[in-house]
Amino acid sequence: MNRRDWLKGIGAAAAGAAGTEAAQAQEGAAKAPLPLKDYQPKSMLHTAETPVERAKFPVIDFHTHITWGPMLEPGEKVVFNDTPEALLPVMDRRNLKTMINLTGGVGQGLKESIARLQTAYPGRFIVFTEPWWSRAAEPGYASFQAAEIERAHAAGAHGIKALKTLGLYLRENVKTGKLVKVDDPRFDPMWETAGSLGMPIAMHTSDPEAFFLPVDRFNERYEELNAHPDWSFHGQDFPSNMELQEARLRVIARHPKTTFVCLHVADSENLEMVTGWMDKYPNMWVDIAARIGELGRQPRAARRFFDRFQDRIVFGTDATPKGAEFPQQFFCDKLYEIYYRFLETEDEYFDYAPAPTPPQGRWQIYGVGLPDAILEKVYHKNAERALGL
Numbered sequence: 508m509n510r511r512d513w514l515k516g517i518g519a520a521a522a523g524a525a526g527t528e529a530a531q532a533q534e535g536a537a538k539a540p541l542p543l544k545d546y547q548p549k550s551m552l553h554t555a556e557t558p559v560e561r562a563k564f565p566v567i568d569f570h571t572h573i574t575w576g577p578m579l580e581p582g583e584k585v586v587f588n589d590t591p592e593a594l595l596p597v598m599d600r601r602n603l604k605t606m607i608n609l610t611g612g613v614g615q616g617l618k619e620s621i622a623r624l625q626t627a628y629p630g631r632f633i634v635f636t637e638p639w640w641s642r643a644a645e646p647g648y649a650s651f652q653a654a655e656i657e658r659a660h661a662a663g664a665h666g667i668k669a670l671k672t673l674g675l676y677l678r679e680n681v682k683t684g685k686l687v688k689v690d691d692p693r694f695d696p697m698w699e700t701a702g703s704l705g706m707p708i709a710m711h712t713s714d715p716e717a718f719f720l721p722v723d724r725f726n727e728r729y730e731e732l733n734a735h736p737d738w739s740f741h742g743q744d745f746p747s748n749m750e751l752q753e754a755r756l757r758v759i760a761r762h763p764k765t766t767f768v769c770l771h772v773a774d775s776e777n778l779e780m781v782t783g784w785m786d787k788y789p790n791m792w793v794d795i796a797a798r799i800g801e802l803g804r805q806p807r808a809a810r811r812f813f814d815r816f817q818d819r820i821v822f823g824t825d826a827t828p829k830g831a832e833f834p835q836q837f838f839c840d841k842l843y844e845i846y847y848r849f850l851e852t853e854d855e856y857f858d859y860a861p862a863p864t865p866p867q868g869r870w871q872i873y874g875v876g877l878p879d880a881i882l883e884k885v886y887h888k889n890a891e892r893a894l895g896l
């Protein structure tokens with residue numbers, strides 16, 4: 508090595524040292540902690556954006572919560588989340604013909620829900636009743652509940668909402684004791700009566716699989732469960748997701764003349780499994796409420812599902828007025844625009860909820876671009892058939 512080469516070598520080493528320092532500084536900056544909640548990456552994709560302000564056909568939202576019934580509490584009190592007068596302008600702007608208020612309550616509360624919504628605005632609101640959970644431990648409940656459905660029907664209720672209360676909250680002594688099974692025979696007369704009166708059952712059983720798993724770094728709904736710890740059904744004495752599903756299937760099989768609209772696509776994370784069930788049980792239907800985040804991240808499977816079951820899928824959102832703590836179901840103009848965009852366009856990679864961070868999991872969705880004939884069924888014709896309108 509001559510002197511020049513030797514000097515070059517020194518220079519390179521010095522530059523190398525400086526380079527390493529720079530790299531280290533850069534690495535240090537990259538490692539500055541950024542809390543997950545503050546991370547809001549913006550997609551750099553340049554793709555078509557097709558706003559859909561009004562649905563192509565009039566819409567019946569099969570799944571909304573304008574009121575809350577008493578759930579496990581005794582009594583008949585319903586709580587209005589908002590007035591119908593506040594909802595109607597949004598409905599008119601978005602071509603939302605009718606909202607079905609599933610959680611219409613029981614007894615006097617149900618009558619109040621019907622009077623203020625359904626009777627006051629015919630055709631714009633439809634009200635469902637709920638099982639009288641707080642009385643489920645009383646002797647003679649099975650026949651009382653069946654008769655109660657007849658009374659609710661006479662009062663104007665169009666269907667029954669069974670919250671996931673059944674299977675996950677209701678216990679033998681209402682709030683204590685063992686959990687009551689979804690296929691507990693005490694509800695059989697109720698399911699049967701509903702079928703004979705033409706009242707569909709809107710049934711929410713089970714939840715995303717992640718809700719039954721540890722809330723750890725592998726859980727794809729970590730942020731959602733962190734925000735709503737009470738949504739986790741991991742551990743304790745909770746049944747598994749599949750036990751809940753199997754119990755519901757036994758109910759559907761036992762009451763073939765009753766229409767069961769399984770809410771949230773029954774199990775939006777396993778469309779192949781749901782396809783098998785729906786092939787087997789013609790009285791099993793689904794809604795899509797609060798699950799376009801799931802359907803939209805598997806757009807090809809979702810599209811095949813819409814094709815195959817186009818006569819048994821109803822439009823629903825789970826819309827809850829003033830429900831800002833659940834952006835995926837917060838009743839507002841934007842919520843409906845997103846649903847319409849998902850169903851009507853083939854837009855790619857867009858937000859499934861009006862929120863700065865995807866609230867159910869960090870992914871985006873793709874539109875399924877349904878043809879008019881299917882859109883019309885999903886938007887209103889199927890719901891009309893299920894309700895005998």
Ligand SMILES: [Zn+2]
Nearest residue numbers: 570571572825
């Ligand atoms: Zn709901």
